[in-house]
Amino acid sequence: MSQPVRTVFLVLLLWFAGLGAATQFAKIAVPFAEVGWLYPGNADALGWLLSIISLTGAILGTLSGAIASRVGPVRLLLTGLVLGGAISLWQATLPGFPMMLVSRVIEGLSHLAIVVAAPTLMSQITQGRGRNIAMVLWSTFFGVAFALNAWFGLPVIGALGLPAYFALHGVLMLLIAGVLAACRLNISFDTSAARVFGLDVFIDVHRRTYRSPFIAAPAIGWLFYTLTFVSLLAILPDRLPEDIRGLIAGIMPLAGIIVSWLAVPLLLSVTTGITIVSLGFGMSIVTIGLLPLGMPLPIVCVALFSALGLVQGGSFAAVPELNPTPEAQALSYGAMAQMGNTGNLLGTPILLAVLWRTGEAGMFGFVVLVYLAAIAAHVWLGRRRRFETAQ
Missing domain, CATH: 1.20.1250.20 (MFS general substrate transporter like domains)
Known part of the structure; x- marks a missing residue:
């Protein structure tokens, strides 16, 4: 072979x-x-x-x-x-x-x-x-x-x-x-510096991971993504017309996968993974903004998950892009697993609580705030990376 x-x-x-x-x-x-x-x-x-x-x-x-x-x-x-x-x-x-x-x-x-x-x-x-x-x-x-x-x-x-x-x-x-x-x-993987595990190592690993704007960046964006992805996938279908509910529910995640597969590799040839992630969050905000202008909810649902496909593909591509060594990549993927699971665990209860108290408009407004926070976090982490690189 x-x-x-x-x-x-x-x-x-x-x-x-x-x-x-x-x-x-x-x-x-x-x-x-x-x-x-x-x-x-x-x-x-x-x-x-x-x-x-x-x-x-x-x-x-x-x-x-x-x-x-x-x-x-x-x-x-x-x-x-x-x-x-x-x-x-x-x-x-x-x-x-x-x-x-x-x-x-x-x-x-x-x-x-x-x-x-x-x-x-x-x-x-x-x-x-x-x-x-x-x-x-x-x-x-x-x-x-x-x-x-x-x-x-x-x-x-x-x-x-x-x-x-x-x-x-x-x-x-x-x-x-x-x-x-x-x-x-x-x-080839350098394990010589690894230590026996204990509470001090547990604390040190988290400190080392989340203090680094290179290791932590994909995970921080992934937290905001997972806070809404699964929860919206669970909540939105019930708000769609019954005759197309199943169809749109199936198309939504597939739309994200298709965009991630087709668009992200092309975009990576001209820009960075983190930029693609921020672009995905920005396009998601614009998509949600179409609802008050009269855009039908089924179209917004598919367009929203299509935009989130950029976040999906860009986040994983950013890990090796920002972290050249396999040791740093392992820490970054571990942080993504931690933040992703945290987002999945908290997202649906939080979004349902917002929906019950403020209605559909309040829920979408909260999602917009989450995505704005994601963009702001990536801007801040980008500045930290430039500062550390310049030193």
């Missing part, structure tokens, strides 16, 4: 690992009603089966980047895939609710390992335009996984049940791990 073909194969393999990680969310979210039927006595706590992974990531996201620096991204990725596969196979036995909840906490560790290690490896085996394309591809893993689970996972559940669905996910995760191990991917 020639080197270019091997690189493409490895990039796709790492992306498939990302699809497996995203399915750790989707396998509960997509068949949520079917999962609820398994635990009718725990309806009030059922949401924790989905969100507990976000809680784990919100607490330990940045530390996972430091773990990658200690053990190396290849070993971390293989561990995450094997652990995730084993957990899914065990979940196929349909344990009681408390043990299922515990398994989801452990699965959160697997998820973190994959979403930190896989993009770190992807950015190290590619360069130039190929790296830009690879990182934009990586940015689509979450939306693509949800779409695939809706299109193919639900029929599997309908025909064979949830145990087969969970088992299939577990087998695929282990298969990806096996193929990756057989590839003998070898990335």
Whole structure:
């Protein structure tokens, strides 16, 4: 196998690992009603089966980047895939609710390992335009996984049940791990400075990550993105006409993926990832501003998620752009995991609270404020980067 073909194969393999990680969310979210039927006595706590992974990531996201620096991204990725596969196979036995909840906490560790290690490896085996394309591809893993689970996972559940669905996910995760191990991917990664973990290391990693305008920048923007992305995806469809609700709900995330895939690589040839992120937030604000001018809500919904596709692709591309070493990239991806999970955890409750108290106009006004804050944060971080570079 020639080197270019091997690189493409490895990039796709790492992306498939990302699809497996995203399915750790989707396998509960997509068949949520079917999962609820398994635990009718725990309806009030059922949401924790989905969100507990976000809680784990919100607490330990940045530390996972430091773990990658200690053990190396290849070993971390293989561990995450094997652990995730084993957990899914065990979940196929349909344990009681408390043990299922515990398994989801452990699965959160697997998820973190994959979403930190896989993009770190992807950015190290590619360069130039190929790296830009690879990182934009990586940015689509979450939306693509949800779409695939809706299109193919639900029929599997309908025909064979949830145990087969969970088992299939577990087998695929282990298969990806096996193929990756057989590839003998070898990335130079300096682990000599890594220390034994403790509270002081936990604090130091967070201080080092968020004090750096290079390491932290993609994650800070990602927090504002995730505060609204999942929440709007959950809230907006119910405000659309019933006859087109399902159609628009399916188009919204796909529109972002298409824009991210087609537009971001072209824009990266003339500007930076952070500039693309700010452009995406700005276009989102303009799109929301069309509502008071009479633009129909379904059109605004699709246009809004199309604009957010720039944020999606630009954010992941910015990590290797700002951080040339794999150690710094691992920390940056870990911070993105932490901020992304924090945004997913808090976004829907906050936006629903604003909607209930201020109505639809107030909710959209709050979203505009979030995006303005994102642009302001990137402007401030950009000034800090220029100041540090000039010293």
